[in-house]
Amino acid sequence: MKLLHMADLHLGKTVNGMNFIEDQRHVLAQVLGLMEKEPVDGLLLAGDIYDRSIPPAEAVTLLDWFLTGTAELMVPVFLAAGNHDSGERLEFGQKLFGQQNIYVEGTLREEFPAIRLEDEYGPVCLHLLPYFKPAEARALFPEDEIRTHEDAMRSVLARHPVDRTERNVLVTHQFVTGTEPVTQSDSELLLSVGGTEQISYTVFEDYDYTALGHIHGPQKAGRETVRYSGSLLKYSFSEEFHKKSVTLVELKEKGSIIVTVYPLKPRHxxxxxxxxxxxxxxxxxxxxxxxxxxxxxxxxxxxxxxxxxxxxxxxxxxxxxxxxxxxQRSGGDEVYADVREKTPLELGESFLELTCGEAEEKRMEFLKKLLEEGGLNI
Amino acid sequence: MKLLHMADLHLGKTVNGMNFIEDQRHVLAQVLGLMEKEPVDGLLLAGDIYDRSIPPAEAVTLLDWFLTGTAELMVPVFLAAGNHDSGERLEFGQKLFGQQNIYVEGTLREEFPAIRLEDEYGPVCLHLLPYFKPAEARALFPEDEIRTHEDAMRSVLARHPVDRTERNVLVTHQFVTGTEPVTQSDSELLLSVGGTEQISYTVFEDYDYTALGHIHGPQKAGRETVRYSGSLLKYSFSEEFHKKSVTLVELKEKGSIIVTVYPLKPRHxxxxxxxxxxxxxxxxxxxxxxxxxxxxxxxxxxxxxxxxxxxxxxxxxxxxxxxxxxxQRSGGDEVYADVREKTPLELGESFLELTCGEAEEKRMEFLKKLLEEGGLNI
Incomplete structure (x- = not known):
């Protein structure tokens, strides 16, 4: 069974004020072309489909176009929402889409869905677990002691039935780490405090493959079969050397998985x-x-x-x-080297030199007046 | 053929700061119950599905629930967007929903869709024309002279093929008037200037039935078969004496139409x-x-x-x-009767009496100080 794994599309994102919708359409068209040339049995979308909970109308139109394209190719879609998505909004049409093999899971529920597919080696079960915060897991399972994201994930997975004799694939969106630090970039905007957002890859051992979203560089987390597919495009200059790609996962008999990475060519x-x-x-x-x-x-x-x-x-x-x-550099050196010895007026002068190239007399006079009024020792 | 006609659901609307989502669910459940008891061949939704272009998540969830319910009842849905809807957003899933007989038309296109159904009397053609402004029609047909909404509607309809030997139903959302003035209410918020928004019902003569949305009171516009179904609920006190309802349209052989009105019972x-x-x-x-x-x-x-x-x-x-x-009344009399003879301070005193019941000394002093600082002759 062949599954194509993507995540972090961030449809509707602007980068440095630039609208990326045509760039996104350009790459999504490649993904459709790839699936047309090399048929797959499912497309895994591991969250952050949109860049924000209320995406611009053109992003909604783009996702509609992409999903219509996958439906025309008869490729089932398995989508779990990310932290940037509004789960409730993504779930619009959930049951109706489900009848056309587009499975969307937006919000954490006590039981999350598992869809069974079949191939010559037997069943493959696809589990869809959207992004959630510890508070959401606590609300569902108040009897558990849940502090970190990992506690929450363990509580949720412990209750979820998995037949380990069969092949299982989990689609989810979290900050999952291996033994080595994950390569992050600016565009992920991680607000991680004290590491409580990090989940060890070891919690996913029941699953033959874990399709992750959240981190924008394609990479494994701990083992080859717990993977980030990476984002659709470079969304910040810190991703300059990323090779954006989609991940093709081929599941043969239980225990045998082949992972191949297909590069994506951006418009720019x-x-x-x-x-x-x-x-x-x-x-x-x-x-x-x-x-x-x-x-x-x-x-x-x-x-x-x-x-x-x-x-x-x-x-x-x-x-x-x-x-x-x-x-910047020399300015920085000047300002920071002897900041403790300078008077407020001297600091202001350095600031003006740094930002305007020179400290004009008029500005210095105004600054002096300001500092005096503020009662500062100039 | 039986068609149920509804419009102006305004899902997500708040009235006087009160959330109406449960009231809306209550009435939509009645509509589902009605269709279960008395099967229909189609549900016509004539715009203003949502109250605003970006509806709250709970309104999205409610529409999803309602459409899932109609799909379970195997009732096809024919939806044209209204002026409150974001056409692009409503069109999400358009093609995929279409395969399940949920037809959604959000934005004006050069050709708008017509879906053919059949019954023992032959075909019935359902035409879906979403709300549009004259500027949108002008952009499509620059060769036409389009100033008013009626000009625009005539341009659009003139190009749309209709076989007048068959039965035709149009679903649309505009301010359509008959020979007598339409009964309006506060909650429609009509921004009509000089009547350029009004469209005469005579433009719809090719259609056996025109299912309208926009005006909240159920009523005909000009003739019995050009009708507003009215809104889902009373959305302002000016609608106190409206009888909210859904309209059942039964089409027999060409020329024979029976219109029945089913009252809806609000939660409150x-x-x-x-x-x-x-x-x-x-x-x-x-x-x-x-x-x-x-x-x-x-x-x-x-x-x-x-x-x-x-x-x-x-x-x-x-x-x-x-x-x-x-x-309010007497206060108004006092203020306006001799406003020219009063000093600014006396006017302020009247204002305070009117709004607070009395002009407290502290407030009068503050007002006096203000007026003096402003250099006014008190």
């Missing part, structure tokens, strides 16, 4: 460039890669530059951000 | 009461109707009353609003 790649403005604008440098990529540029020039953003945009039309390394 | 009725506080609290008065009704009370007492709202709530637990007739 995301990359960082760094150097002097003149070098970055050199046609040879520009042409060395796709200049339509989403670009984060760091300029190392020492001197003042006139309109560097506009100049870069002429060569890199999709540039997203620009940072000036020199000024 | 909505009504106005008026009189002196003492009379309204008289147990005989309270028990004369259902005291759990949603109440708008007008008190006619001349003298000051201590906590009238609390006293009324003890007898009428679901009271929604309270107005004092006497004080």
């Amino acid at each position: 790649d995301m990359r960082r460039i760094k150097g002097k403005l003149e070098d970055l604008l050199d046609p040879q440098v520009v042409e060395a890669a796709d200049c339509e990529d989403y670009i984060s540029a760091v300029l190392t020039d020492e001197e003042e530059l006139a309109d560097p953003m506009e100049k870069l945009r002429a060569s890199y039309p999709n540039i997203m951000e620009l940072n000036l390394e020199k000024r | 009725d909505m009504r106005r009461i008026k009189g002196k506080l003492e009379d309204l609290l008289d147990p005989q008065v309270v028990e004369a109707a259902d005291c759990e009704d949603y109440i708008s009370a007008v008190l006619t007492d001349e003298e000051e009353l201590a906590d009238p709202m609390e006293k009324l709530r003890a007898s009428y637990p679901n009271i929604m609003e309270l107005n004092l007739e006497k004080r």
